[in-house]
Amino acid sequence: MESVGVEGVANEVRTAYESGKTRSLAWRRSQLKALQRLLYEEEEGMFRALKQDLGKHQAEAYRDEVGILIKSVNYALENLKKWMTPCRVPVPLLTFPTRGELVPEPLGVILIFSSWNFPIGLSLEPLIGAIAAGNAIVLKPSELAPASSNFLAKSVSKYLDSMSVKVVRGGPDVGQKLLEQKWDKIFFTGSSRVARIVMAAAAKHLTPVAVELGGKSPAIFDSLSSARDRKVAVERIVGAKWVPCSGQVCIGVDYVLVEEQFAPILIDQLKATLEKFYPRFDCLSRIINGQHFQRLSNLIKDPSVAATIIHGGSLDSETLFIEPTILLDPPLDAEIMNEEIFGPLLPIITVIVHVQVLTLPSRFQLKKIEDSIEFIRARPKPLVIYAFTKDEKLRSRITAETSSGSLTFNDTMIQFACDELPFGGVGGSGFGQYHGKFSFDMFSHTKAVLRRSFLLEFTFRYPPWDAWKLPFMRSVYHFDYVTLLLRVLGLKRG
Amino acid sequence: MENAAEEEAVGEGFDGARAAVLVAGLRRGFASGRTRSYDWRAAQLKGIVRMIDDKEAEIMAALHDDLAKPHMESYLHEISLAKAACTFALKEMKRWMKPEKVPTSITTFPSSAEIVSEPLGVVLVISAWNYPFLLSIDPVIGAIAAGNAVALKPSEVAPATSSLFATILPKYTDNSCVKVVEGSIPETTALLEQKWDKIFYTGNGKVGRIVMTAAAKHLTPVALELGGKCPVLVDSNVNVKVATKRIAVGKWGCNNGQACVAPDYILTTKSFAPTLVDAMKKTLEKFYGKDPLESPDLSRIVNAKHFRHLTSLLDDEKVSGTIVYGGQQDEKHLKIAPTLLLDVPHDSLIMKEEIFGPLLPIITFNEVEDCLDFINSKAKPLAAYLFTKDKRLEERFVKTVSAGGMLINDTALHLANPHLPFGGVGESGIGAYHGKFSFDSFSHKKAVLSRGFGGEAPARYPPYTPQKQKILRGLINGSIMALLLAILGWPRD
Numbered sequence: 001m002e003s004v005g006v007e008g009v010a011n012e013v014r015t016a017y018e019s020g021k022t023r024s025l026a027w028r029r030s031q032l033k034a035l036q037r038l039l040y041e042e043e044e045g046m047f048r049a050l051k052q053d054l055g056k057h058q059a060e061a062y063r064d065e066v067g068i069l070i071k072s073v074n075y076a077l078e079n080l081k082k083w084m085t086p087c088r089v090p091v092p093l094l095t096f097p098t099r100g101e102l103v104p105e106p107l108g109v110i111l112i113f114s115s116w117n118f119p120i121g122l123s124l125e126p127l128i129g130a131i132a133a134g135n136a137i138v139l140k141p142s143e144l145a146p147a148s149s150n151f152l153a154k155s156v157s158k159y160l161d162s163m164s165v166k167v168v169r170g171g172p173d174v175g176q177k178l179l180e181q182k183w184d185k186i187f188f189t190g191s192s193r194v195a196r197i198v199m200a201a202a203a204k205h206l207t208p209v210a211v212e213l214g215g216k217s218p219a220i221f222d223s224l225s226s227a228r229d230r231k232v233a234v235e236r237i238v239g240a241k242w243v244p245c246s247g248q249v250c251i252g253v254d255y256v257l258v259e260e261q262f263a264p265i266l267i268d269q270l271k272a273t274l275e276k277f278y279p280r281f282d283c284l285s286r287i288i289n290g291q292h293f294q295r296l297s298n299l300i301k302d303p304s305v306a307a308t309i310i311h312g313g314s315l316d317s318e319t320l321f322i323e324p325t326i327l328l329d330p331p332l333d334a335e336i337m338n339e340e341i342f343g344p345l346l347p348i349i350t351v352i353v354h355v356q357v358l359t360l361p362s363r364f365q366l367k368k369i370e371d372s373i374e375f376i377r378a379r380p381k382p383l384v385i386y387a388f389t390k391d392e393k394l395r396s397r398i399t400a401e402t403s404s405g406s407l408t409f410n411d412t413m414i415q416f417a418c419d420e421l422p423f424g425g426v427g428g429s430g431f432g433q434y435h436g437k438f439s440f441d442m443f444s445h446t447k448a449v450l451r452r453s454f455l456l457e458f459t460f461r462y463p464p465w466d467a468w469k470l471p472f473m474r475s476v477y478h479f480d481y482v483t484l485l486l487r488v489l490g491l492k493r494g
Numbered sequence: 495m496e497n498a499a500e501e502e503a504v505g506e507g508f509d510g511a512r513a514a515v516l517v518a519g520l521r522r523g524f525a526s527g528r529t530r531s532y533d534w535r536a537a538q539l540k541g542i543v544r545m546i547d548d549k550e551a552e553i554m555a556a557l558h559d560d561l562a563k564p565h566m567e568s569y570l571h572e573i574s575l576a577k578a579a580c581t582f583a584l585k586e587m588k589r590w591m592k593p594e595k596v597p598t599s600i601t602t603f604p605s606s607a608e609i610v611s612e613p614l615g616v617v618l619v620i621s622a623w624n625y626p627f628l629l630s631i632d633p634v635i636g637a638i639a640a641g642n643a644v645a646l647k648p649s650e651v652a653p654a655t656s657s658l659f660a661t662i663l664p665k666y667t668d669n670s671c672v673k674v675v676e677g678s679i680p681e682t683t684a685l686l687e688q689k690w691d692k693i694f695y696t697g698n699g700k701v702g703r704i705v706m707t708a709a710a711k712h713l714t715p716v717a718l719e720l721g722g723k724c725p726v727l728v729d730s731n732v733n734v735k736v737a738t739k740r741i742a743v744g745k746w747g748c749n750n751g752q753a754c755v756a757p758d759y760i761l762t763t764k765s766f767a768p769t770l771v772d773a774m775k776k777t778l779e780k781f782y783g784k785d786p787l788e789s790p791d792l793s794r795i796v797n798a799k800h801f802r803h804l805t806s807l808l809d810d811e812k813v814s815g816t817i818v819y820g821g822q823q824d825e826k827h828l829k830i831a832p833t834l835l836l837d838v839p840h841d842s843l844i845m846k847e848e849i850f851g852p853l854l855p856i857i858t859f860n861e862v863e864d865c866l867d868f869i870n871s872k873a874k875p876l877a878a879y880l881f882t883k884d885k886r887l888e889e890r891f892v893k894t895v896s897a898g899g900m901l902i903n904d905t906a907l908h909l910a911n912p913h914l915p916f917g918g919v920g921e922s923g924i925g926a927y928h929g930k931f932s933f934d935s936f937s938h939k940k941a942v943l944s945r946g947f948g949g950e951a952p953a954r955y956p957p958y959t960p961q962k963q964k965i966l967r968g969l970i971n972g973s974i975m976a977l978l979l980a981i982l983g984w985p986r987d
Contacts, residue, residue: 057958058958059958060958062966063954063970067967067971068970071601089911091911091913100911100914103900107919108920184920195713199706200710202706203707203710204703206702206706206720206920208924208925211713224947229947232947233947235950235955239955243956278957284956403940404940405941406942407610407941408943408945409943410945410946411605411943411945414601414602414605414943415607415941415943417602418607418943419599420596420597421943422609422939423941426938426940430713445896445919447892447897447899447900448911448914448916449902450899450902450904450907450908450911451888452907454736457739462743462781463564463746463782463791464781464789464791465565465791473569474569
């Protein structure tokens with residue numbers, strides 16, 4: 001798209017916002033209801049697009065994208081009026097009569113960049129929040145998922161207010177041109193490398209940003225005595241590795257930490273679960289493109305890494321298929337243990353040597369499961385930490401001693417579906433949180449409003465500041481009403 | 495305890511290498527875990543309260559050195575507010591630190607969820623010169639309350655206060671986790687090259703952009719407390735005496751206009767302007783006497799550079815010709831008297847940038863409506879003020895004017911209320927603080943979800959039979975039936 005085109009789009013959306021129409025409850029409701037209709041009526045279209053871009057099975061598409069969006073838009077519609085209502089805040093009695101409140105208002109025009117792995121979900125989820133908060137929006141979906149981009153462009157213009165909500169398609173050059181415009185907030189989901197570019201561009205206009213990144217999200221696997229619990233736990237781990245988009249998921253399990261003695265049980269269960277879930281591989285999404293396929297192949301190309309493969313490992317560059325692969329203790333300095341994997345390769349880590357805090361360990365002995373904490377702390381903060389344990393003490397320690405965007409015990413993925421929990425990263429995994437009301441807040445400015453009247457003046461507020469006024473102000477600031485009253489009545493001095 | 499070499503390194507020829515050493519020290523302090531305990535945080539805050547009490551005289555003297563700030567202002571606007579921030583945090587911190595339980599839905603049943611506040615880690619606070627004590631210590635209080643280790647870089651444009659901090663803060667707080675770095679551009683640049691977990695900056699938009707650009711390299715979140723042109727819209731149906739007093743104390747009573755929330759310019763109708771100007775003149779004379787340059791109740795202009803900048807705004811004849819009150823200057827003592835200007839040209843420099851001084855333009859329009867349009871044609875300010883008794887105008891103002899914060903029938907007060915978030919929007923900044931908002935600004939809100947091993951839903955997993963898909967749909971949409979089926983383990987393997 002020409003830069004005039006991008007500038008033209010930005011100007012049109014800005015004009016639409018400035019007309020004031022996106023601010024009304026009616027507009028926001030109508031757009032959210034239109035999204036509801038879109039999600040119901042265009043289900044087939046979404047399934048087709050996701051199948052084309054990622055080979056996603058429709059059940060996966062529904063579970064991870066369409067269904068979640070339906071839930072989110074319903075939640076927003078239910079709560080919209082409540083969110084829009086200003087809330088009162090306490091004011092000191094001293095300043096009576098005064099009314100204080102927090103008034104949410106839209107930021108203005110929002111730019112949303114979404115990623116390719118959940119191209120529809122990660123585009124429309126922030127869109128729901130931005131609309132609920134009364135903004136106008138430009139959405140730039142990832143060009144790596146072109147069928148979904150086209151779907152979004154067509155359906156957004158068909159169902160939503162096309163002057164206030166626009167989709168711009170294209171690659172990095174279009175992204176760059178968009179970044180040259182002035183926005184009131186930029187919401188970015190993707191890689192750290194591109195996030196830096198986005199934030200640096202935003203800095204020129206002092207535009208606030210939210211960046212949803214990734215990281216190496218670990219699963220701590222404690223010993224579980226019940227075989228049934230183990231079965232459930234491993235299904236949930238598999239459910240966070242291969243089941244969603246073949247591991248190309250930011251909240252997936254990147255690697256598992258387990259005590260050496262329990263590794264065999266874990267591995268057996270993993271293999272059994274893989275066999276159960278994938279009698280054939282037609283339910284598995286494919287790798288998005290040749291570039292990522294190459295990147296993933298390279299991770300296991302290194303002989304010292306390849307030697308640790310204990311399951312899977314086969315690749316087909318024609319169909320961009322990588323078999324679910326498990327590795328046992330690949331070298332910690334290999335790339336597979338330093339970059340976010342974002343694919344169907346699962347390292348299991350058991351052998352580690354005592355680590356000095358703040359330096360990356362090269363060999364680390366996981367003597368007991370508690371050592372996982374140190375291992376995780378030595379690394380950048382991930383988007384999510386998963387822990388499978390019934391040990392209360394371990395749970396408390398993990399909660400208190402590790403930091404991550406989210407922390408989920410005994411399950412995986414599902415925190416994403418909780419409207420009441422904020423979703424976002426910290427440190428290397430990003431900043432800014434959304435979902436539910438957090439989405440509304442993310443795209444709002446919460447304006448502090450204090451209302452006073454002309455009654456009740458305290459003349460000691462004003463210059464000239466004779467010495468006698470200072471003690472009055474001291475009483476005021478200590479909210480010492482009694483002393484203040486006495487002073488005002490002239491019954492107390494000095 | 496910590497390296498003496500490190501201590502020595504901080505403060506002489508502070509470059510990138512020394513900044514890295516400083517940050518490494520703070521990281522070690524934070525990694526030790528000590529900043530996370532309630533006791534540590536409370537001890538630091540109590541230390542700061544003691545510091546303010548013990549050193550009140552020295553603080554006032556430094557503020558007087560830096561700004562000729564009247565003692566009353568130093569007390570009211572810096573010392574009291576700083577102490578209040580500490581005592582408020584001490585009172586509320588236990589509550590803030592407690593995890594917040596949140597309800598969960600059928601989709602994740604059975605589960606329990608909570609939001610746990612945790613410190614971001616090692617944070618940098620860069621402060622400004624106009625309220626050099628408050629704007630340094632207030633964010634530091636928030637950072638400490640949230641359990642972080644913190645480095646403070648006070649403004650070099652207020653050197654007495656900066657060096658006071660460097661001397662006294664280490665005596666009252668844990669030096670391994672709370673550090674002061676003095677310096678100007680080179681030192682600040684060195685600090686900005688490091689990786690922080692958050693950067694909190696108070697100042698102007700130009701440097702705000704530099705801070706955010708540096709933060710982008712490490713994807714460090716920032717809070718920017720900037721400024722803007724805070725408008726005051728004065729309606730005709732007001733108690734004009736009270737209104738002008740409140741405007742005057744918010745303008746000249748706040749560091750002689752050198753305050754981010756000070757009224758920058760007034761808007762009113764052509765018909766009301768004479769009344770307003772008259773009342774304002776009377777108020778000014780009452781506050782500062784016939785010879786304001788001699789009044790002890792006015793701060794001086796901070797330095798010669800800023801003095802020259804302000805006087806240059808009056809260089810334009812079309813501007814100086816509109817002075818209706820004041821205009822006296824004393825370059826030697828860096829004093830400028832409260833000055834009113836009536837109907838400066840809209841495109842003059844004085845109407846383009848934040849004034850940050852004792853010059854107050856009054857712009858008039860035929861209708862109040864036009865005043866609102868004028869405000870909205872400019873960048874969003876840190877604060878916007880309205881004086882009126884007309885409830886409908888009040889509602890329109892609140893609905894259509896966007897600003898960091900807003901006051902009806904008063905000025906500047908909102909920053910003293912710890913229940914109100916203080917911060918800008920658009921050009922006036924990113925993020926907010928004060929009270930719990932300070933705590934939140936320096937915290938990460940971690941979502942913690944706990945499930946058991948029951949309530950498993952085979953419907954989640956492949957192979958995806960039509961039966962499974964049906965249940966899945968029901969589950970996601972909160973259907974009890976679907977939940978029951980899922981709990982009962984349908985479909986059977």
